[in-house]
Amino acid sequence: xxxxxxxxxxAYVVGFTVRRAGICLVRATAEIVARKPxxxxxxxxxxxxxxxxxxxxxxxxxPNSVVTAASFVLTPWIITGALVYGIGIAVNNGCxxxxxxxxxxxxxxxxxxxxxxxxxxxxxxxxxxxxxxxAQSYLTPNNPxxxxxxxxxxxxxxxxxGFRGSRAVHSGSAPQVAVRHFLSSTVSRDSIAxxxxxxxxxxxxxxxxSWDYTSWMMHSMQGSNSGGPPALMSATAFMLIAGIxxxxxxxxxxxxDAGHWRDxxxxxxxxxxxxxxxAMIPGGNDTIILYSLPGLALHAxxxxxxxxxxxxxxxxxxxxxxxxxxxxxxANPQATTD
Numbered sequence: 001x002x003x004x005x006x007x008x009x010x011a012y013v014v015g016f017t018v019r020r021a022g023i024c025l026v027r028a029t030a031e032i033v034a035r036k037p038x039x040x041x042x043x044x045x046x047x048x049x050x051x052x053x054x055x056x057x058x059x060x061x062x063p064n065s066v067v068t069a070a071s072f073v074l075t076p077w078i079i080t081g082a083l084v085y086g087i088g089i090a091v092n093n094g095c096x097x098x099x100x101x102x103x104x105x106x107x108x109x110x111x112x113x114x115x116x117x118x119x120x121x122x123x124x125x126x127x128x129x130x131x132x133x134x135a136q137s138y139l140t141p142n143n144p145x146x147x148x149x150x151x152x153x154x155x156x157x158x159x160x161x162g163f164r165g166s167r168a169v170h171s172g173s174a175p176q177v178a179v180r181h182f183l184s185s186t187v188s189r190d191s192i193a194x195x196x197x198x199x200x201x202x203x204x205x206x207x208x209x210s211w212d213y214t215s216w217m218m219h220s221m222q223g224s225n226s227g228g229p230p231a232l233m234s235a236t237a238f239m240l241i242a243g244i245x246x247x248x249x250x251x252x253x254x255x256x257d258a259g260h261w262r263d264x265x266x267x268x269x270x271x272x273x274x275x276x277x278x279a280m281i282p283g284g285n286d287t288i289i290l291y292s293l294p295g296l297a298l299h300a301x302x303x304x305x306x307x308x309x310x311x312x313x314x315x316x317x318x319x320x321x322x323x324x325x326x327x328x329x330x331a332n333p334q335a336t337t338d
Contacts (some may be wrong), residue, residue, distance in 0.1 A: 007207045011236035013200040015243020021193035024098040025285050029311040043194050049157045050198025051294035056154045063141035069295025072132040081280020082303040086310020092270025096214050096284045104248045109259035109267050116271020124279035139296045201290040211236045214284035
């Protein structure tokens, strides 16, 4: 019971912080395409890096208790699924967590995304399709060569996080002045949010392994075929949503928006594609960023690259269409949900 309570608290923290420190790959890709500062992509790297600072040392020092994340054989199935998922979140104009952010903020059309999710997962459960094949990870911590690789990865992560933190403090200032400036700055609030998000995610990995929202959806829809989601996973999913809702209410950012019927149609299609893609990977961008990559799953890097490619394809099409739109697509690719 104490484990469930602790995991629930950490999931609540993730939900609360993810509203400010967004890790939505739609926004991250759109910022880069628009040649804006890659703020969200930096958030993605930071969250993954901070989580890795917790998971990698735990794997090295406690190899019999903390294992690497589930890896899968890199097949055309996973590559295609990642591409489909990327197209889905771009059509939807937000990832799984971004959808919950938008829905809790009053954008009712994102409820259709959940409907598309449900239908997509039901299709994957009932169709005679092949599931991803688990693969043995070569990064097993009790392997001497793999331990060296893990140490190098840990050093890289420390450098990334340290570089990020050093840029937030003005050089040449007295230490106490620099610290005061940092604590009162927008960069500080963003940094605190993303470091809190990464820390909570890393600890959740140690407690429950796969705890993310997308995995919970998949387990829930598989129902009796898989025994349903574990109690800990269900608790973390509900508390993550509670954290997002709390952050919305405290920020005073709720704004009722019924939307147009086309919005519902597009969001439904986006949710359907997201579910189909997530079943093929398996997992969504939240799974890859907060679980698979900190857990050193070997398929995660190419899967993440293909998700970004899928987003890029849809954003490019949206830009080509301009103000004409397509089934309610937003003409502005920067208008994302996180």
